[in-house]
Amino acid sequence: MCSYSYSPEMEVSPASVVTRPGFLESQRQSIKLPIAFLLGAIFGLSSPGFDFSRLAFIGLVPLLILTRACTTPLQAGLTGLVFGTGYYAIALSFFTGLLPLQWLGVNDIFGYQVVLLTWIVESLHCAVLVGIFSLLVYCLPLRPGFLPNHRRPFYPYLIAVPAIWVFIAWVIAPSPLFMGTPLSQLAYSQWRNTAFIQMASVGGSGLIDFVIVLVNAAITLLIVEFTPFVRKLGDRTDQLNSQLGACVDLGIVSLIVFGALSWGTHQIASTEEQVRPEKAARLNPQTPPVPVAILQGNVSIEEERFKTMSAEEFSGRYNELAQNNGASIMVLPEGVVTPGQMAQGGLLSKISNLSSNQRKEIIYGAVQPMADGYINCAKLLSPFHYKENAYVKQRLVPFGESIPLNLLYQRIPEDLRNKIPASKEQFLAAHKSQLIHSGWGKIGVAICNEAIYPGLIAEEVREGASLIVVLANLGWFHNSSLNKQFLACAILRAVENRRFLILSTNSGISSVIDPCGVVVSKSLSLKRGILLDTVQFIYSKTPYSRLRWL
Numbered sequence: 001m002c003s004y005s006y007s008p009e010m011e012v013s014p015a016s017v018v019t020r021p022g023f024l025e026s027q028r029q030s031i032k033l034p035i036a037f038l039l040g041a042i043f044g045l046s047s048p049g050f051d052f053s054r055l056a057f058i059g060l061v062p063l064l065i066l067t068r069a070c071t072t073p074l075q076a077g078l079t080g081l082v083f084g085t086g087y088y089a090i091a092l093s094f095f096t097g098l099l100p101l102q103w104l105g106v107n108d109i110f111g112y113q114v115v116l117l118t119w120i121v122e123s124l125h126c127a128v129l130v131g132i133f134s135l136l137v138y139c140l141p142l143r144p145g146f147l148p149n150h151r152r153p154f155y156p157y158l159i160a161v162p163a164i165w166v167f168i169a170w171v172i173a174p175s176p177l178f179m180g181t182p183l184s185q186l187a188y189s190q191w192r193n194t195a196f197i198q199m200a201s202v203g204g205s206g207l208i209d210f211v212i213v214l215v216n217a218a219i220t221l222l223i224v225e226f227t228p229f230v231r232k233l234g235d236r237t238d239q240l241n242s243q244l245g246a247c248v249d250l251g252i253v254s255l256i257v258f259g260a261l262s263w264g265t266h267q268i269a270s271t272e273e274q275v276r277p278e279k280a281a282r283l284n285p286q287t288p289p290v291p292v293a294i295l296q297g298n299v300s301i302e303e304e305r306f307k308t309m310s311a312e313e314f315s316g317r318y319n320e321l322a323q324n325n326g327a328s329i330m331v332l333p334e335g336v337v338t339p340g341q342m343a344q345g346g347l348l349s350k351i352s353n354l355s356s357n358q359r360k361e362i363i364y365g366a367v368q369p370m371a372d373g374y375i376n377c378a379k380l381l382s383p384f385h386y387k388e389n390a391y392v393k394q395r396l397v398p399f400g401e402s403i404p405l406n407l408l409y410q411r412i413p414e415d416l417r418n419k420i421p422a423s424k425e426q427f428l429a430a431h432k433s434q435l436i437h438s439g440w441g442k443i444g445v446a447i448c449n450e451a452i453y454p455g456l457i458a459e460e461v462r463e464g465a466s467l468i469v470v471l472a473n474l475g476w477f478h479n480s481s482l483n484k485q486f487l488a489c490a491i492l493r494a495v496e497n498r499r500f501l502i503l504s505t506n507s508g509i510s511s512v513i514d515p516c517g518v519v520v521s522k523s524l525s526l527k528r529g530i531l532l533d534t535v536q537f538i539y540s541k542t543p544y545s546r547l548r549w550l
Helices: 029-044 053-057 061-068 073-091 093-098 108-139 157-172 186-190 196-226 242-275 277-283 301-306 311-322 347-358 406-410 448-452 454-462 482-497
Strands: 290-296 329-331 361-370 373-381 390-392 442-447 467-472 501-505 511-513 519-522 529-535
Touching: 029 053, 029 061, 029 073, 053 186, 053 196, 061 073, 061 108, 061 196, 073 093, 073 108, 093 108, 093 482, 108 157, 157 196, 186 196, 186 482, 196 242, 196 454, 196 482, 290 311, 290 501, 290 511, 311 347, 347 361, 347 373, 361 442, 361 467, 373 442, 442 448, 442 454, 448 454, 448 467, 448 482, 454 467, 454 482, 467 482, 482 501, 482 511, 482 519, 511 529, 519 529
Parallel strands: 290 329, 329 361, 442 467, 467 501
Antiparallel strands: 290 529, 361 373, 373 390, 501 511, 511 519
8 A cells, every 4th residue: 555645844936937027127217218219319320311321230229128128018109109209300300401491481480490390290200100119019929039939829029020110111101091201211221232232122122121120139139138138038939048049040140131242242243244334235135225314403492482593594404404415315303394384485395396306305394284283293205206105193292292181281370271382282193103105115203202112113113114213303301311311212212123213303312223223323412414324224023023012
């Protein structure tokens, strides 16, 4: 017979399922929120115009750590909102370039108030997305590493965090529901890192964002595991030691970045060899180099609105630039042909005669009156007289060309409301893209803010566009950082679709960008002149331009 004995002294140590809180979790929000704003502002220096692109790979780390240090969903969302406000306060600082607002009939004192309010409101508006990001990262059950857990509903940190960011930045931000004008995504910070951005031809700019956030997430895991700042994320699915696993994760991410750079370098060398003018015609007779001229008239917003320059002087300036430049295609910026310039003897008649007499193709931006409003369009003058010779803008600028929320609009004081451009000139939008048919091939067009929507241009490429032309008038913002941000957007659109891109602006920066995103030539800001170069009409498609869902 077996006997069992029971010892009342036996003790069992309870195993806690909650990781030990870190140092930052015990700190007050009144201390952490100002730090979040400051670190967000530093992160904002990675945006184009400030040339601190490497900050993009580490600037998101403080937000991820501060989010981990939150104790409630409200704290997480507020932390992201404050961090995002700091980021966008720097990234959107080009709003200060609107000053002075005398061209809107606003005096200097009131103008400063209007610009400051606009800057703050738009920074908060965009920061809402960062707040949503922080809230989702806080609420989702996450575990370190790349591998999901099939037994329990845990998501891998290094996949979930970048995926959330990309979804918010490239699906929600550009949507009409959010009234988004997505200018400051992380991908644009790498506009000078030509080898790195080549992956956009495979997965678009969203893939660049994914890799940048992946690097930030891997660095965050390393800090979490080796410091007492915040609580740990728990056990890994791959059963590695947490600290060793964090080192392995960072090593894998480093290899991914190195692989992207190596592949990008190879792609640049391969593409550049094919588009060199001296070899292009021999390698592919269908894509010969075509001489182009971009006319930059540098008419300031004050000259335009105050009418200090007569219609004759305006048309004469561009007509002078258009003479004897040896180009087969000439490109003029957005809105250069106004209703006044459509009259006999205006700019339109002068460039029409030039196109007919010298057999040149001329693409120009026009503001054309219709029965129930205006259209912002691009048109082609060609000796070949193709029917497909016009493009009408699809995405209108909020408050510049359209009123996005009438309820909000009605709450604006009447005196100020009457000064908003959209109050006087209601624009109509096209419902689908239209290609311009040149004698050299089909051209896809984007006007002003449309250059920041990758889907619009990719759709044109799918429909057969073999050259991309972007027309803009950035004179509203004078010589602000918007010039470089706009150039960065154009570079990414060229890489995504492997197309030559012509960027024509009224006051600079105008440029010719090759299919690898290399700025072949560019103009100076606030200067008048002609930019001469060559482009090619390319017919192959990238994986990105083929995939409609991207």
